[in-house]
Amino acid sequence: MLARPAALTAADYRDPARLEAERRALFARHWQFVGFTDELSTPGSWLVREIAGEPVLVQDFDGELRALRNVCSHRFARLRAGEAGTDGGPLRCPYHGWTYDRDGVPVGIPGNRECFGLDREGKRALSLKRYELDRVGRFLFVRVMPGGPPLADWLGPQAGLLAALSDGMSAPFSQEAQPWDANWKVGVENVLEVYHVDAVHPDSFRTVVDGSWRVVPSGPHSVGYAGIRPEALRWWEGAGKRLGLMPVDALADVEGYVHLLLFPNLAIGVTAGRMMSVQTLEPTGPDSFTLRYRLCLANAREGASKAAMAAVTSHLAALNSQLLAEDRAVCAAVGAGLRHVDGAALLGVNEDRIRHFHDIIQGQMADTIP
The missing domain is CATH 3.90.380.10 (Naphthalene 1,2-dioxygenase Alpha Subunit; Chain A, domain 1)
Structure with missing residues (x-):
């Protein structure tokens, strides 16, 4: 007989635990295509994707693209709502107005002196998680788990x-x-x-x-x-x-x-x-x-x-x-x-x-x- 059974069984498709394992082993470890650089061609433009359960924000900061966790480090609100935007504004949490720079550091904290007393190091300790970001031409990729081969090596020929x-x-x-x-x-x-x-x-x-x-x-x-x-x-x-x-x-x-x-x-x-x-x-x-x-x-x-x-x-x-x-x-x-x-x-x-x-x-x- 020429045909052979597949390596995966029906349980490998419907088991929630299997999906979580795949998210860690396949999606978190490897480069994921998130969009074209065309979508981030204006200052402040952004897009949001979920990769292996991680809410990822990719944003243009004055010509530099960064990939950050889309969750405020104060009270954990989502920073950007929706999937994409071109508003050009700063990265500001809609809940309490915390504002983040390109490195994910909360540089603008309303009432910081009176209520939080965070110095430079204290702010840096609350930086948004940053993810690896790379591109081939206009194809833009993010990897949420650090390490592993560079994008060009992963893609090969x-x-x-x-x-x-x-x-x-x-x-x-x-x-x-x-x-x-x-x-x-x-x-x-x-x-x-x-x-x-x-x-x-x-x-x-x-x-x-x-x-x-x-x-x-x-x-x-x-x-x-x-x-x-x-x-x-x-x-x-x-x-x-x-x-x-x-x-x-x-x-x-x-x-x-x-x-x-x-x-x-x-x-x-x-x-x-x-x-x-x-x-x-x-x-x-x-x-x-x-x-x-x-x-x-x-x-x-x-x-x-x-x-x-x-x-x-x-x-x-x-x-x-x-x-x-x-x-x-x-x-x-x-x-x-x-x-x-x-x-x-x-x-x-x-x-x-x-x-x-x-x-x-x-x-x-x-x-x-x-």
Whole structure:
């Protein structure tokens, strides 16, 4: 028999203790993509993410980006509400007005002399926890547990591809954060194979890819390659000519669809070298995660028709919405089914990329969990 049982059992998806162990072993230890530097291009702009249960604030302080814990050290209110902002104001707690500098030190404490008597060292002792922050091109990453390899070493050869995508892609034309009803691993597994495309996406993704599939492991990461149907390739060539979209240099010789998984939960799909879909799958519970996506087009020539650009991006956003709705429904069905079984899934050879993903998870868990 060619097929073999998966390394993970149903209990590995639904057990709350398992999720907490994964947060420590997989999400806290490794670099997590939090956004593009484009989102923090104005002084004082900020974004908030939760990584391995940690509330992380990334903010621009006069051109310097810092990652700090989004919790006031006085009475523990959240410093920034929401997911992003461009207000440009100082980092001030909304509860009592404590104000923090770029190092996370509370430099402004209302009534300090009369009520607290904190000197410089006393203030420094109350500094916000700081996290490691690094970037490749416009891709911005945070690591909440100190130590481990530098970002470039962790990404390996894929760092060059991210840099090329940064140079070749424009700002997102569509983005959203969606709640999904499944374990985060179900969502990742769904993007690691094209076996489901005929059944789940007959009128969406199946109109783009031709069914071929080749996978190349890359350390803990992996890359999948699919061919594009001739009619879809002609559409992209036409759109490219109308808008002056130039394929990303690193993918200029790849006419198909390239899908990169950066372990554990960053998925990047590039279609015909001219559109990039960036997805993170962020666990929120044993049977839920947030899928956060961004769609970017290759850089267009100056003076490209705004009407043509609007027509192309509207079409692509609608196709992406349909595809995600189909995946969201089938992942919810898998999430519901996992509550009623105890064994492992059966993986065919066309799902070996999932097997690689499981092997990396199990190896990382064994390295860190007693």
